[in-house]
Amino acid sequence: MTATALYRIYSQDDALLYVGTTRHPRGRWKQHAKDKPWWPIVHYIDYKWLPTQAHAEALEQNAIAAECPPHNKQMPPWRLPVPVPLMQAWTDSFDSVAELAFEALSGGADLAAVAEAADWSPRYIVRLGLQRHVPWAEQYVARIREGKVKLS
Structure with missing residues (x-):
């Protein structure tokens, strides 16, 4: 079992920008900083460790479907919410x-x-x-x- 972080990225006005999962948060955020044009508006990141990647990904799918963060790409049909x-x-x-x-x-x-x-x-x-x-x-x-x- 591998612990995986579920994270939400917010702007200064507390608007949700992006939801993701990772086993290596700092490395993932550094990568976002390099390749996401919206990164300059990031104000803070909230994250939570979960016991498995499957659990984190299921919560991620539900969050994307329910919260519609503007910088998440559309979920493919095979990634329907749990x-x-x-x-x-x-x-x-x-x-x-x-x-x-x-x-x-x-x-x-x-x-x-x-x-x-x-x-x-x-x-x-x-x-x-x-x-x-x-x-x-x-x-x-x-x-x-x-x-x-x-x-x-």
Whole structure:
């Protein structure tokens, strides 16, 4: 499973310009800066890490269909949005796994064991925890910085 970021690019007046997915956000944005004529009007980028590329792409398809960002090319017919009930079930399932993982880690469970059980990488769990402001993740990163633990 490979964590993938779903990102939205906005202008200064908070208008959505573009929706995309990537495993390497900074590199992707550098590429956009080189080849997108609309890049000078970008003000900020909002992104969210998801556990799989498939999940990120499904959310991307739905966002493009629902939000119609002006700089996304038209979706090909084979990239139809995922039905909302399926997407909601998927999101609910993901959130349940995340909550259980953070609860176990907060209770002292081993990160590697939780990662294996969730079928996520340890790095993804820490990144997701930081994104959601989970105290366990913030404490774990502080321990990494102090050299007390190493993230594999």
